[in-house]
Amino acid sequence: MPGSRFSLLLLEPGEIYFEDFSVTCIQESNNTYQRGRLRLCSKSIMFEPTDCKYPIIKVNLSYCSSISEEGDFMVINCTQIVEMLANNVVAPYVFLKNSFTLKFTFHYASSKECLHRLSQLHRASTLPPKDQQEMMEAIVHSRHSRVHFDPCWLEDLHESIQFEAKVIQVSPLVSNPGRVVLTSSRLYYQPYNREPVDVMKIRLASDMERVVRRRYLLQNSAMEIYCKEHCTTKYLFLAFDKTALCDELFKKLEPKNKPNTGLDVATLQWQHGILSNYDYLLFLNSAADRSFNDLTQYPVFPWVVKDFTSATLDLEDPSIYRDLSLPVGALNPNRLKQLLERFADMPEPKFLYGSHYMAPGFVLFYLARKFPQLVLCLHGGRFDHPDRMFNSLQQTWQNVLNGAADYKELVPEFYGGEGDFLVNYLGINFGNRSSDGRPVHDVELPPWAKTPQDLIAKLRQALESEHVSRKLHLWIDLIFGHLQRGPKAIEARNLFHPLCYEGSVDLCAVIDPVTRLMYEIQILEFGQIPRQLFTKPHPARYAGLIPTPLSLMTSSDVQTGSQEEEDGAESRTRSWSQGRLCDLQIHTVFQGHKKSVTGLAFYSQSGDVQAVSVSLDGFLKAYKLREGKQVLSVCPIESSPLTACLNLPGSNAFVLGTLQNEVALYQIDCCRLDNVTHVHDDNITALGIGNDENEGDLVLASASSDCSVKLWRVRRANSASHFRFRPPTDLIVELEHDSSVISLDFHPAGLKLATGTKEGQLYLWEVPSGLQLDTLSGHTDEVSAIKFSPDGSKLVSVGHDGILQVFQVDIDPPQMVARSEEMAAPDKNEDFRCLAWDGLSILLGTALGDMLIFDLVTFKVVRRVQAHGPGALTCIAVAPSVDDLVVVTAGQDGRVCLWRPRPIVA
DSSP, rough: OOOOOOOOGGGGGTTTTEEEEEEEEETTTTTTEEEEEEEEEEEEEEEEEEETTOOOOEEEGGEEEEEEEEEEEEEEOOOOOOOOOOOOOOOOOEEEEEEEEEEESSSSSSSSHHHHHHHHHHHHSSSSSHHHHHHHHHHHHHHHHHHOGGGGSOTTOOOOOOEEEEEEEEEEEEEEEEEEEHHHHEEEEEEEEOOOOOOEEETTTTTEEEEEEETTTTTTEEEEEETTTTTSSEEEEEEEHHHHHHHHHHHGGGGSSSOOOOOHHHHHHHHHTOOOOOHHHHHHHTTTTTOOTTTGGGBBBOOOOOOOOOSSSOOOOOGBBOTTTGGOOOOOOHHHHHHHHHHHHOOSSSSSSSSSSOOHHHHHHHHTTTTTHHHHHHHOOOOOGGSSOOOOOOHHHHHHHOTTTOOOBBBBGGGGOOOOGGGGGTTTOOOOOOOTTOOOSOBBBOOTTTSSHHHHHHHHHHHSSSHHHHHHHHHHHHHHHHHSHHHHHHTTTTTTGGGTTTTTGGGGOOOHHHHHHHHHHHHHHHOOOOOOOOOOOOOOSSSSSSSOOOEEEEEEEEOOOHHHHHHHHHHHHHTTTTGGGEEEEEEEEEOOSSOOEEEEEEEEEEEEEEEEEEESSSEEEEETTTTEEEEEEESSTTTTOOOEEEOTTTTTTTEEETTTTTTEEEETTTTTEEEEEEEESOOOEEEEEEEETTEEEEEEEEEESSEEEEEEEEOSSSSSSEEEEOTTTTTTEEESSSSSEEEEETTTSSEEEEEEETTTTTEEEETTTEEEEEEEOOOSSOOOEEEEEEESEEEEEEESSEEEEEEEOOSSSSSSEEEEEESSSTTTTOEEEEEESEEEEEEEEEEEEEEEEEEEETEEEEEEEEEEEESSSEEEEEOOSSSSSOEEEEEEEOOHHHHHHOOOOO
């Protein structure tokens, strides 16, 4: 009701508001007559005077000695009344104990109508707990079952109802029953008690932003609907009594739902600095069912700073930071020792911490100044003792560090916003502290913070600091990851009470109402462990908040050597992530080969970077990138179609593979051919080069259609730029496969080799031992290209099945972190033939000759351009150019194309 002081926060936890009546209240004690609304609730009645200078009067039914009818009056005799919100001021409730008589006359309804309903509730309040709960549930069920969705709320006569169910609308400290209805065009929520509105309406096409599944009371039976900015209703958190009903509605809403960023993609973005630490933690909280609209599962953020006494905060000083590898309860070794001793003597089920790191009481401990009404609701109409309130960060940190049962973390408000929760803007009287008699007012800031805004800004800087960025994954392991539960939680000193964990109790299976209510209260008040998101150690973030972008070169690409060139390449690659790849246009086209181009490589000649292509026509051609002209065309091996090539680092020597099962060493500066040798029983399909750290030599990998990969030792000769390669003497090991090997790539450190086969298998091998480390699944057809990220943590693969996969390979066992199967154009049935990767963007070549630019930030194709045809785009690479970005592509059409960004117009 507009202008009403009544809200559901005035009820006790679990209490239900039914309906209201227009009445006049007569208090015989002071002979006053007041018009207002009489509100009927499951455990109390409330009278709200129209004149807001008078308090709302609440009478708990358990304090009522009699409820009767005298003529046109309904008379209530009670021994206690509670006064709230006098003059509409938020203040502790006033509890008055005496004999009170309240008389009500009804303006529109009859006293008999209200008396009958109230008498049932009053009778329930006098019963033993179990009988009381059973009778209350029966009354609630009876009343709610008679309320149906009012079709008059439908805005369109042509709307058809597709789904209807009983639900509970969840908001901070409030659970309000009602009905949810889905029609062909809208979603409606109708509260049984029409509080705070008669009905909520969400247009599916224009209002709904996204829908997210949620837990409620540790059950997977809720969803949260977010609406767009223009909507009056910003969110709707709905809990169902059956998971199947929640599943059904979510499935019906899914076609209208905005796709959410996948967990694996978000992790990848965070590792590369696309997502800040703050945004990534918000994402993880939401993915783990933490919501700002459910205080029992409020988002949790870590303490990162532990210095609240210094005059300045030096973010470069590691000593100011909290140890993120330990839970709060383990930060103090003396306290931890006592907890472990208690744990050893504790009967099953054992736990280390009897208090949680985030619960409704802790949320409101921090936010009491901003949401005093919530505090009063949680604490039965009272504020906490002034000495126990959030008075200073230093005091709170010391309590967290040394308190016997204080293990709370922080809330997101400490790292975002204006810090208004630190200031008593409402002028609430929270009482005076016993130590010095000072009133509780604003939170005392540390000396290094001048204002609340300054505090939030510096804490945010600390959260995003290099130190925290390097360690944050350790805290994620504790809260959302593999150290959250089970034996690993015990080892990590991170074990909480069993009722904190999902799956610890199935409320649907608890028949006894009192036991169920007890479990619900414990779950609601004690705190809930987030949904476990990771079962393996969380990967660390790359060095730097915005990491050095990763080169698209493979380990076989030429190293230019000079620091100036490396700096230039770094500067250039930084610009790629800012969109320069999307500005590529053809600069030069070479129509030199008569058959399909099968390999690209680069080398440095007199300081200029040159590209080399080989083809099934048997020719090797070289191009000056800076000048955009062809400078060499030779046929190194007569009558031998070339299938692969690579450059030996720091030299002008190339290794060539042929269709005649041969491998050869070719010196491009003097056009000399060395060691043409049959090394396989079928054609060469791919070549790779790595390092043998033990021997100081290079390791050459040759893949073949004969279902094998062979590792060869390439020895350095007289100088670092000269090599000696003598098969079969230099064979190290042969790696057997079940089908033709199509693609391979060396780990940057040279310690691993990845291979992909014609039948879709993907393998990891140890180098140079040849020990098979892992088999990676996911492809259903030929794995056409694979690449490690230059830091060695990721492996990307693409195949003829149109699938792109990203694996985390620096953990044991490796695991898939991202996968996309829907990149093809709607009207095209294509497959992928080649790729290049810079860590933030992936360039793909397709069987139809298209070049795709795939953005790892959005995990979508951001540009598609016809690069070659007819036929496939077979090779793609980024040149280590020092002046500008140059992408080189080649295809079955025999063309080699140089691509440069469109000139920037000032």
